[in-house]
Amino acid sequence: MTNRKEKMKDFKDEMSVIFRDYLKNRRIKKNAVQLIVEGKDDPKYYISRFNNLLNIDWNITSVGGKKNVISLKETLERHRLYKKDKCYYFVDKDFDTPVIDKSIYCTPTYSIENFYLFPTTIKDLIIAECGLSNPNLENRHQIIEYIIKDYENNLDYFHKNKKIIKINTVFKFIRFKKIEISSLEKILKIEFKANNLQNIKLKHQSEYKVLRTQNFSEFRSFIRSTEYTNLTSNPLVNFRGKQQILFLKWYLKRLYDNGDLAEKIFHKYQIKVRLENPSMADKVLSNLSSYAHTPLCLKNFLVEINNECNKNIAA
Known part of the structure; x- marks a missing residue:
């Protein structure tokens, strides 16, 4: 079958x-x-x-x-x-x-999915969806800056995760060396456990061991090359979009009614800021398309x- x-x-x-x-x-x-x-x-x-x-x-x-x-x-x-x-x-x-x-x-960028990760996307989203367009809202600009700074810090943390760097490096190596494989998904796969940014799992799939054995020395040379330096110098642009969308979904859930970021904002500014749409993260490519970077x-x-x-x- x-x-x-x-x-x-x-x-x-x-x-x-x-x-x-x-x-x-x-x-x-x-x-x-x-x-x-x-x-x-x-x-x-x-x-x-x-x-x-x-x-x-x-x-x-x-x-x-x-x-x-x-x-x-x-x-x-x-x-x-x-x-x-x-x-x-x-x-x-x-x-x-x-x-x-x-x-x-x-x-x-790697793909159009990367456009969804730009900080301007988050800024436009929270202004439109979290009531932060109201000029009479106290500390409005401070709240916007607080969220953007928090977003950038977490995105940087995500990009510096060794597992995220590894999976993108391996995939770039495969393309750079024109190695024939059936699917990238059969090499390595990223999983978020319990939507926890500190608990990212990297699963070695069926074809990874063969790839590693056959290309070990070439891979070691690759991570000392200009190609590797260029890849890791700008992860927002160069890393695989589908992996970064996982981060974006995690981040949006933090702005839900019971999300930890929504609670932090309330304790700091005594203002309830949250995403009104409880399924915003579920269909992110549709829901955020108008806010994504052009x-x-x-x-x-x-x-x-x-x-x-x-x-x-x-x-």
Whole structure:
């Protein structure tokens, strides 16, 4: 049964299927600009940015991964009928070198999930969701600064955790050396025990021992390299987004009604500050999408799409 499921997954990932899915979605707005993104969660971040920054008719399609985005681009550019489609592509940098192509937007961070971790996200969130937009609230600015400082300190503590550094270093090493593996999740996996930042567990998965045995000496050289230095010099940008989202979920729960941060703020300022939505952390990619950081490079890319498409219309 497992082999059959794996074969079915492989079949679904074949470009013929991806191409047919693109055509199926294209029929909805065949004359619109086609915007191709990686995963099913990516539209949660991108759609509001497209609505705010694009003044053209557009259509979005998720194709299930960076490799599929690039492959679909190559397929369309070779196709007799569809090579004239106006398409733009959105991918995560991951642990790779940035993709340079005028029709591709590549995040400056590991992934779009990293944008959710920027301190500006938390600042905008607490102002909007915790009643801190009220100018008459006593100590309003001090409370905002207190939360942001607390957030930055805890995020720094998380990034300096040896287990977090290890898992990102191993994953970066795998990509840097182009080691063939079935999935990163079968190498190492992070778990938060009881939502405790001081009790992070690093689980060694089935393929880790083989990887370590075969690449031990090369790995020791890697952690003395420039690649390693660059990786660890800016963890907010370079570390894997999905792991950092675990931290964000933990932090948001501290601002729940019975959360320890909400209680600390009350004891310090005698003001009850808390997240009104008790499920804010459960669907963080949806709930925080409007607050997540929008980098200047994305804004500029969307402006260029507008300019290019409007120029073609005028012509």
